[in-house]
Amino acid sequence: MSPEIRTLDETDVADWVRALHTGFHLAPSVTDEEVAARRAAYDLARTRGAFDQGRCVATFRSMPRELTVPGGAFLAASAITNVSVTATHRRRGLASRLMAADLADAKERGEAVAILVAAEYPIYGRFGFGPATWVADWEVDLPRAALDPRYAGPDDGGRVDLVGVDEVRKAGPALHDRVRALTPGAIDRTPGWWEIATGERVFASQPWTEPFFAMHRDAAGEVQGLVAYTTVDHPWPGKLPRVDAKVRQLIAATPAAEQALWRFLLSLDWVTRLDTNHRAPDDVLPLLLGDPRAARTETLADFMWLRVLDVPVALSARTYGGAPTRLVLDVRDTAGLAGGRFVLETDAAGAGRCTPSTAADEPELTLDVADLGCLYLGDESVSRLAALGRVAEDRPGAVRAADALFRTARRPWCPDVF
Numbered sequence: 001m002s003p004e005i006r007t008l009d010e011t012d013v014a015d016w017v018r019a020l021h022t023g024f025h026l027a028p029s030v031t032d033e034e035v036a037a038r039r040a041a042y043d044l045a046r047t048r049g050a051f052d053q054g055r056c057v058a059t060f061r062s063m064p065r066e067l068t069v070p071g072g073a074f075l076a077a078s079a080i081t082n083v084s085v086t087a088t089h090r091r092r093g094l095a096s097r098l099m100a101a102d103l104a105d106a107k108e109r110g111e112a113v114a115i116l117v118a119a120e121y122p123i124y125g126r127f128g129f130g131p132a133t134w135v136a137d138w139e140v141d142l143p144r145a146a147l148d149p150r151y152a153g154p155d156d157g158g159r160v161d162l163v164g165v166d167e168v169r170k171a172g173p174a175l176h177d178r179v180r181a182l183t184p185g186a187i188d189r190t191p192g193w194w195e196i197a198t199g200e201r202v203f204a205s206q207p208w209t210e211p212f213f214a215m216h217r218d219a220a221g222e223v224q225g226l227v228a229y230t231t232v233d234h235p236w237p238g239k240l241p242r243v244d245a246k247v248r249q250l251i252a253a254t255p256a257a258e259q260a261l262w263r264f265l266l267s268l269d270w271v272t273r274l275d276t277n278h279r280a281p282d283d284v285l286p287l288l289l290g291d292p293r294a295a296r297t298e299t300l301a302d303f304m305w306l307r308v309l310d311v312p313v314a315l316s317a318r319t320y321g322g323a324p325t326r327l328v329l330d331v332r333d334t335a336g337l338a339g340g341r342f343v344l345e346t347d348a349a350g351a352g353r354c355t356p357s358t359a360a361d362e363p364e365l366t367l368d369v370a371d372l373g374c375l376y377l378g379d380e381s382v383s384r385l386a387a388l389g390r391v392a393e394d395r396p397g398a399v400r401a402a403d404a405l406f407r408t409a410r411r412p413w414c415p416d417v418f
């Protein structure tokens, strides 16, 4: 008999957490503390499993999140996570069944998009997701990484101070709310996120080490930036002593705060390597250096994938570039969730209004819903997808017009792993 797919009740949680740990090869069993910590964080109505003869063999969970879209609006998104299938049950369609059930619920709830961080590239395209944001990670050779004198200051007259976790708990959430409004691709951080980031809530499977925290305040004393970083000491004997630093998070609401925090990190004495960790692919960091090659790209990869569930709501939420335009889009969606013909009309201020089209409208661009996911936050180029044959130009000039509409000046970025 085929495994049963359903949401959890209280009695399923421990077995579900065990299956999650098995699916991600973390450990064959879990402690009661781990189960309790995860139970406290989960909404069981959005947590699904597949059960074979009563035993959980697949896991899936989604969370309500606000996704910042170009222009700064927050869009209701379903953030999918913890997708796993036990090795004995793979390639029998369990992930597909869990995904179908969760996406149908998300659409029903009015979440206009679903988002996730893809463990592997080939998994999610088939479900209508496309890579919508990218991530970069640089390793900076600090002795070589002198600042470009143009960025040595002065800045906004502010200052950087090392602070303790209490101050981060107090000021971090409000700062992040301002930063995410400026960052298309960012999502909101729940109180639970901050509890994990500041060591208030610890999962046994993810031990917490206290990072150094530093804050930037502007001349008026307002918090404008926050960085958390850890260090690893490689002492004698063996190689020459060396300290590496790794950024855990760096968020800033102003360019001055962003530069001040990077300057602070680049000036840490006795640190030879700085791992920037998870940054936007067009982060300013390399250009702050006199020799940008001192920042070696370690990772440049797709990060957050996006699936449009409601085309009119999603396309009406973001702003657009270029001149006022009317564009007719044919969106193909084999899952039957979001497809159809739509008219996008934009005005001189960049506002957009998307509505289902009438029968009289001829399509101007035809594309799959997964490719709309690639384009939605402004990162991908319509021309590039058209060159691959993934966007069909039904009216000459429509690709160029769509590029002017969709592409954004800075690349979208999701600062958080979820």
Ligand SMILES: CC(=O)SCCNC(=O)CCNC(=O)[C@H](O)C(C)(C)COP(=O)(O)OP(=O)(O)OC[C@H]1O[C@@H](n2cnc3c(N)ncnc32)[C@H](O)[C@@H]1OP(=O)(O)O
Pocket: 023, 024, 080, 081, 082, 083, 084, 085, 086, 089, 090, 091, 092, 093, 094, 095, 096, 097, 116, 117, 118, 119, 120, 122, 123, 126
């Ligand atoms: C958001 C997140 O949580 S990302 C984390 C994803 N999880 C992991 O990487 C943990 C390890 N992997 C797994 O647990 C599983 O392999 C999963 C969850 C990725 C896939 O689960 P399955 O139940 O095997 O997937 P399912 O049987 O529904 O596969 C559907 C299709 O996707 C394909 N597919 C699934 N996973 C992969 C993969 N990793 N690579 C390539 N193709 C894949 C299958 O071959 C199948 O193709 P077909 O329809 O042409 O036959």
